[in-house]
Every structure is written in structure tokens, then in C-alpha cells.
Amino acid sequence: MTALDVLGFSGGALLGHRLRSALSLTGVTIGIAAVVVLTALGEGARRYVVEQFAAIGSDFVAVLPGKVETRGAIPGLGGTTHDLTLEDVAALRREIAGARHVEPVVMGTETIAAGERRRQVLVAGVTADFVHVRNVSVRRGRFLPRLGLDRGAPVAVLGASVAEELFPGVDPIGQVVRIGGRRCRVVGVLTARGQQLGMNMDEVALIPVATGMQLFNRSSLFRILISARPGVPLESLRDRAHEVLIARHREDDVTLLTEDSVVSSLSAILGVLTLALAAIATISLGVAGIGIMNVMLVSVSERTAEIGLLKAVGASRREILACFLAEAAMLSSAGGLAGLLIGWLGVRVLVGVFPALPASPPAWAVASALVLSVAVGSVFGYLPARRATRLDPVEALSGR
Amino acid sequence: MIELDRLTRTFQLGDEEVHALEDVTETIRAGEHVAIMGPSGSGKSTLLHLIGCLDRPTSGSYRFEGRETADLGEGELDALRQRRFGFVFQAFHLVGRLTARQNVELPLVFAGIESGRRRQRSQEVLEAVGLAHRARHRPSELSGGERQRIAIARALALAPSVLLADEPTGNLDRRSGDTVLDLLGTLHAGGLTVLVVTHDPRVAHRAERVLMMEDGRIARRIPREGLAEALAHWGIEEPR
Ligand SMILES: Nc1ncnc2c1ncn2[C@@H]1O[C@H](COP(=O)(O)OP(=O)(O)O)[C@@H](O)[C@H]1O
Numbered sequence: 127m128t129a130l131d132v133l134g135f136s137g138g139a140l141l142g143h144r145l146r147s148a149l150s151l152t153g154v155t156i157g158i159a160a161v162v163v164l165t166a167l168g169e170g171a172r173r174y175v176v177e178q179f180a181a182i183g184s185d186f187v188a189v190l191p192g193k194v195e196t197r198g199a200i201p202g203l204g205g206t207t208h209d210l211t212l213e214d215v216a217a218l219r220r221e222i223a224g225a226r227h228v229e230p231v232v233m234g235t236e237t238i239a240a241g242e243r244r245r246q247v248l249v250a251g252v253t254a255d256f257v258h259v260r261n262v263s264v265r266r267g268r269f270l271p272r273l274g275l276d277r278g279a280p281v282a283v284l285g286a287s288v289a290e291e292l293f294p295g296v297d298p299i300g301q302v303v304r305i306g307g308r309r310c311r312v313v314g315v316l317t318a319r320g321q322q323l324g325m326n327m328d329e330v331a332l333i334p335v336a337t338g339m340q341l342f343n344r345s346s347l348f349r350i351l352i353s354a355r356p357g358v359p360l361e362s363l364r365d366r367a368h369e370v371l372i373a374r375h376r377e378d379d380v381t382l383l384t385e386d387s388v389v390s391s392l393s394a395i396l397g398v399l400t401l402a403l404a405a406i407a408t409i410s411l412g413v414a415g416i417g418i419m420n421v422m423l424v425s426v427s428e429r430t431a432e433i434g435l436l437k438a439v440g441a442s443r444r445e446i447l448a449c450f451l452a453e454a455a456m457l458s459s460a461g462g463l464a465g466l467l468i469g470w471l472g473v474r475v476l477v478g479v480f481p482a483l484p485a486s487p488p489a490w491a492v493a494s495a496l497v498l499s500v501a502v503g504s505v506f507g508y509l510p511a512r513r514a515t516r517l518d519p520v521e522a523l524s525g526r
Numbered sequence: 527m528i529e530l531d532r533l534t535r536t537f538q539l540g541d542e543e544v545h546a547l548e549d550v551t552e553t554i555r556a557g558e559h560v561a562i563m564g565p566s567g568s569g570k571s572t573l574l575h576l577i578g579c580l581d582r583p584t585s586g587s588y589r590f591e592g593r594e595t596a597d598l599g600e601g602e603l604d605a606l607r608q609r610r611f612g613f614v615f616q617a618f619h620l621v622g623r624l625t626a627r628q629n630v631e632l633p634l635v636f637a638g639i640e641s642g643r644r645r646q647r648s649q650e651v652l653e654a655v656g657l658a659h660r661a662r663h664r665p666s667e668l669s670g671g672e673r674q675r676i677a678i679a680r681a682l683a684l685a686p687s688v689l690l691a692d693e694p695t696g697n698l699d700r701r702s703g704d705t706v707l708d709l710l711g712t713l714h715a716g717g718l719t720v721l722v723v724t725h726d727p728r729v730a731h732r733a734e735r736v737l738m739m740e741d742g743r744i745a746r747r748i749p750r751e752g753l754a755e756a757l758a759h760w761g762i763e764e765p766r
């Protein structure tokens with residue numbers, strides 16, 4: 127008996143029960159569609175984050191207070207952690223030859239008001255060099271003035287939407303805003319950039335770092351960003367900054383991240399998330415498999431006499447096993463193909479609704495969905511098929 | 527061709543042993559036409575199944591074409607059923623979703639015969655049973671007699687040497703039964719060994735000899751000579 131004959135015989139049996147076959151394969155269809163859509167979502171989230179990072183600019187080392195360690199305390203909450211201070215910034219500027227800019231950042235949320243208009247806004251205390259480190263530019267006016275590290279000034283640069291909301295139809299340059307009760311003169315407006323890694327640069331107000339430290343009454347910086355001179359590798363910059371800060375703090379209580387390490391760790395986290403989603407979807411395939419097993423058991427018991435007849439005309443156990451396994455595998459792979467199609471449509475709908483999300487199922491997920499769908503039929507079809515081969519032909523034929 | 531020596535088949539029914547066949551010794555030569563008769567439960571079907579290698583004896587010896595079947599492996603028994611025996615059942619056992627032709631081709635498919643040859647052979651046997659014109663019909667569209675003739679065509683597909691028929695006319699009206707019996711007679715005349723289990727005296731009257739079974743044993747052997755008288759004597763008259 128050739129493989130084609132097996133498929134023909136089994137396919138004919140399936141077509142003999144169209145409705146039942148169709149119903150039993152919907153489980154697989156749903157499972158495979160779920161694998162496709164969920165992994166596409168996970169993969170979309172991962173790519174989204176990676177792309178967002180890429181948009182920030184990649185040539186800096188970020189220093190965070192506290193040590194990010196899986197076994198350690200949450201950064202910033204450890205009692206012995208030293209503050210990250212403006213003196214640290216000065217020391218880094220002095221001692222790292224390969225650093226182009228060493229940029230302090232302090233952050234807080236404050237109310238910003240202009241006349242009667244007011245709103246909450248993310249306020250970042252930075253220096254004039256911030257434009258060189260982060261991927262931002264000034265659309266109107268100037269950026270923050272160049273000041274000594276510890277010198278404040280009552281000036282602010284507004285993000286594009288903040289400026290638009292506070293001063294609709296009015297030129298904001300030269301206007302006065304109140305940030306957390308302090309009067310600041312608007313000197314510039316940023317070019318609209320949109321969302322960048324959970325931080326919408328259109329929704330911020332930038333002020334001099336010393337002013338920010340006072341405003342938020344903070345002793346520690348949120349970040350120090352260090353950019354490299356041309357030709358200086360980020361790793362050596364990171365290691366050098368690490369040495370300087372360990373020497374100053376007399377212990378290793380800072381975290382240094384390069385964009386690569388941030389992206390790769392986030393990407394890894396989201397990769398695991400995608401896998402977890404795939405695993406959940408796979409569970410539904412197990413359920414689908416039981417559905418197939420059930421319908422195959424019904425099929426075997428309905429066709430007892432037919433199986434007895436096959437034995438009588440000399441069919442071997444292997445051939446009978448092959449026919450019933452093929453039947454189950456055809457069912458589940460037909461379900462799998464339908465699932466791929468529906469999953470693909472689902473992803474198209476998803477992308478239509480959330481155009482920003484670069485959702486597409488990873489190739490490994492599509493490939494394993496196909497393999498899985500055939501496997502589901504073969505594995506769950508095995509028990510019924512084996513039952514068919516074990517039927518006693520005489521009893522099968524006599525309907526006993 | 528078929529040599530049975532103290533063939534016994536015992537079934538275990540719970541604690542009880544059912545002796546479906548006990549110490550049956552018999553020889554059937556190639557080309558014979560034998561009817562097996564006897565009351566219900568006397569072991570006729572069991573005997574036929576053992577001869578057709580659908581079942582294995584509990585004890586005793588069965589030599590087919592000189593070879594002891596107890597020594598044969600599963601694959602060899604499959605091959606014997608495929609190539610040497612053709613089965614015909616009271617309930618026809620046609621596959622409902624397949625057409626008459628596809629039913630006839632079923633043994634050919636499992637024997638690995640390629641489709642051109644398959645079609646040619648199924649045409650031959652369909653013509654032999656006089657149903658070539660019904661080839662595209664499904665069993666549900668055929669009369670009982672036609673179904674049994676299709677089943678016979680299927681049994682003939684791989685040109686067996688023995689045809690084993692278990693009450694082939696049991697589900698048929700008299701006219702269709704006659705057609706089927708005529709067909710079996712023709713096949714026998716063509717050289718086929720035919721074994722028919724039957725309750726039907728008309729079937730027995732067409733056979734060359736009759737084995738009368740009782741309680742798992744062959745109670746009487748009625749030879750070709752004087753078959754009519756013996757059958758009459760035992761109350762098995764050919765109905766008019
Ligand atoms: N698979 C089986 N299990 C138990 N008993 C069986 C089985 N097959 C046949 N028998 C018993 O064996 C005896 C002979 O059965 P069978 O050969 O079918 O008789 P017949 O065909 O002459 O009517 C009966 O008593 C029957 O109940």
C-alpha cells in the first residue's frame with residue numbers, strides 16, 4: 127500500500143463525516159491561530175521596544191544609583207547606596223578622557239501652569255549638553271543656557287505638546303510658566319518626536335539640573351548619561367566610569383547600562399514573554415488533541431466491521447495503524463492550516479488597529495505551529511489507531 | 527489442500543470455557559465444493575474463520591497447501607488471507623462510503639497494486655459477477671443480491687484459491703439467493719475451491735458434499751454420491 131493510497135483511503139473516511147471532521151479540527155484551528163496571534167503580539171512588543179531604543183540614540187552609557195542585581199535589593203532602596211551627585215558628574219568629567227559629554231539628569235512630576243491653563247508634566251533637570259546625548263532638537267528659540275553644574279536659572283524648554291497646550295496659538299518664547307510654583311521663562315520648544323521608550327519628549331519640560339535638584343528637593347540624580355568621543359568604545363567608557371565611581375563611593379553601588387545591554391535584556395524579557403504566550407497557546411492544542419482523539423475513538427468503534435474486513439482482505443496491522451494515524455494527522459493538519467490562515471488574518475486586523483505595533487508571528491512560531499498540528503494528530507491519534515489494530519477480526523466482523 | 531487434524535478452538539467466557547470446535551479432523555481437496563451445515567452455535571463460523579486464518583486454533587494442526595499454519599508469522603497469515611482466501615459474509619460488509627468499484631478495489635489497494643491495474647482487475651471481476659454497470663453505485667443504492675455479488679467480486683479481486691462464504695444467502699430473498707448460488711456454482715466450475723456455511727438446504731444441494739456439525743464436532747459427512755437421498759433422510763429436502 128503506497129502512501130498516496132493511505133491518504134486516499136483516510137481522506138475518503140474523513141469526507142464521509144464532513145461535519146464531524148470539521149468540528150473536531152476546529153480545536154486545532156483555534157490552538158494554532160492562538161499560537162500565531164499571541165506570538166505575533168509578543169514579538170511585536172519586543173520589536174516595538176527595540177525600535178524605540180534605537181530611536182533614542184545609542185552612543186551613551188547610563189549610570190543609575192544602586193545596584194541592579196537579581197539577588198540584591200531594588201535599586202535606590204538599599205540603605206547603603208550612595209547618592210549619585212553633581213560632584214560625581216564633575217569627577218567623571220575630570221577623570222574620563224574618553225567621555226565627550228557627562229550629562230546629569232534629575233526627574234520629577236510637577237504641575238506646570240501658564241495663566242489659567244495648567245497640567246501635570248514630567249520635568250527633567252538637565253544641562254545644555256542634553257541635546258547632544260539624547261535624540262532631541264529645538265524647534266523654536268534656544269536650548270537651556272550653558273551654566274555651571276551647580277548654578278540654577280529660572281528658564282525652561284517645553285516639549286512640543288506641552289507648549290501647544292499651554293500656549294495655543296501664541297508664541298511661547300519669552301512667556302512665563304510656573305513649574306511647581308517657580309516662575310520660569312520659556313526659552314525654547316522641542317521638535318515633536320513622539321513616544322520614546324515610555325518617555326514622551328513632547329510631554330516634558332526641561333530646566334537646568336541645579337534648579338531641578340532644588341525643585342524636587344533631591345540629593346541624588348536620576349541618571350548620569352555619558353557619551354563617548356569618536357572611536358572610544360562604550361565598554362571601556364563604562365568600565366572607566368565604574369572605576370571612578372567605585373573609588374569615589376568606596377563601594378560598588380551603581381549600575382551602568384549601555385543601550386545594547388538595555389535592549390538585549392528587555393528584548394530577552396519580551397522574548398521569554400513570547401515563549402510563555404506560545405506555551406499557553408500550546409495548552410489549547412493539547413485540548414484540541416483530546417478532541418481529535420475522541421472523534422477518532424468514535425470513528426474506530428463505528429468502523430469496527432470495516433476494520434475486521436480490512437484484516438480479512440489481508441491488511442496488516444501496520445497498514446491499519448498507518449490509515450488511522452493518517453486520518454488523525456490529516457484532521458489536525460487541516461485544522462492547523464486553517465489556524466495559520468485565521469491567525470494570519472488576526473494579525474492583519476491587529477496591525478490595522480494598532481499600526482504602531484510591528485506585530486508579525488516569528489518564523490519559528492509558524493514552523494512549530496505546523497509541526498505541532500501534525501504532531502497533535504499523530505500523538506493523540508495513536509491510541510485510537512492502536513485500538514483499531516488490536517481488534518480481533520472475528521469479533522469485529524460479527525459485531526460482538 | 528486443507529488438512530485439519532484434531533483442530534480445537536476454545537473461548538474463555540468469564541470462568542466458563544466454550545468449546546466452539548473440538549477435535550475436528552478433515553481434509554478438503556483443491557477444487558471441492560463443500561457445504562457446512564448444522565444448528566446455530568455448532569461451530570460452523572468458527573471453523574470457517576480458522577480455515578481462513580482469521581483466527582488461530584487453541585490446539586490441533588491446520589496445514590494449508592502443505593504448510594503448518596501454526597508456524598506462520600502474522601505477516602505470512604496476512605499474506606495468505608490477502609492472496610489465497612476470499613471471504614464472503616452474511617452481512618456483506620461493504621464499506622458504505624465507497625462505490626461498488628472502490629469496494630472491489632479495496633483488497634487491491636492494500637495489496638499495493640497500482641491504480642491502472644486495479645481498475646482493469648476490478649472491471650474483470652465486476653463483469654464476472656454481472657455488475658459492471660453498477661460500478662459507480664454505493665452499496666445503499668444496490669439491492670441485497672447485488673451487494674452480495676459485489677462482495678463476491680471483492681473476494682475474487684486477488685484471484686484466491688479458496689472462497690469462504692458464511693451464510694451468503696442468509697440475508698437474501700430467494701431469487702437473489704439463487705443468483706448468488708448460481709454465481710458460486712460458476713466459480714466452482716471454473717476451478718475455485720468453495721466452502722459455504724449455510725442453513726439453506728438449496729445451498730447444500732448444490733455442493734459436492736456436506737459436513738454436518740453438532741456441538742463443535744463434525745457429526746456426519748455426507749458424500750457426493752447419494753447426497754440427495756441423505757439430505758432427504760436427514761430432513762433436509764430441497765424445497766420446490
Ligand atoms: N468470540 C467468542 N467468544 C465466546 N464464544 C464464542 C465466540 N465465538 C463463538 N463463540 C461460541 O462458540 C460457539 C460456536 O460459534 P459459531 O462458530 O459462531 O457457531 P455457528 O456459526 O455454527 O452458529 C457458540 O457457542 C458461540 O457462542
Ligand SMILES: [Mg+2]
Nearest residue numbers: 570571572692
Ligand atoms: Mg455462524
